[in-house]
Amino acid sequence: MxxxxxxxxxxxxxxxxxxxxxxxxxxxxxxxxxxxxxxxxxxxxxxxxxxxxxxxxxxxxxxxxxxxxxxEKTKGSPVKRLYIALGIITLISLLFVTFIALTNGYNVMDGLLVGGIVFVCSVIPAFYMYGLRQKEREE
Amino acid sequence: MENKVKVARVSYDLTQQELAERVGVTRQTISLIEKGRYNPTLKLCLEICYAVNKTLDEVFWQERKE
Structure with missing residues (x-):
């Protein structure tokens, strides 16, 4: 063809x-x-x-x-926005750890595992967005 | 989008097929551009202008409509 x-x-x-x-x-x-x-x-x-x-x-x-x-309409500093995102992700991950650890039938290890997965899965896109914002600034 | 591709092509004594071959598209694309039913990219506009030996202004420029 x-x-x-x-x-x-x-x-x-x-x-x-x-x-x-x-x-x-x-x-x-x-x-x-x-x-x-x-x-x-x-x-x-x-x-x-x-x-x-x-x-x-x-x-x-x-x-x-x-x-x-x-x-995006708000064009703040990518570094500042990355720190905000990391703060929120850490907070949400800790909430997952706490709630799962306190749930009947699950222990702290289960909480850490789920919290860890949530953290890693959220951190990768946050850093990807940071990279994209930096690249956009350079352009 | 209105344009003067047909006028430019005829004045240069080219058929749609010949112009299409020169700019590397199909005859149907040239036909649709002439009818204003397909908006070419700037790259294709330039190719058309080179083929008919005219400027972008002469072939594609149009005054803003009120």
Missing amino acids: EKIKDERLQLKNLKNIRITFIVQTLGIMGVLLYDLINHGMDGMTDNPVWFVFIMTGVVNAYLSMTISVEH
């Missing part, structure tokens, strides 16, 4: 891919819903399609961040 050089056709191709993506996502959601109804929550999350669905969501979220950063 010949490589498309016409910009109009390239744009049309991208729009077609968008439609394909919507159809594919609806299909995946249908499969997951079927699993949820017939095999419950565990049955749904055991399906490899669930992993694909979550991975797509994560990739989409990271790609959206590049747009959100450029769309």
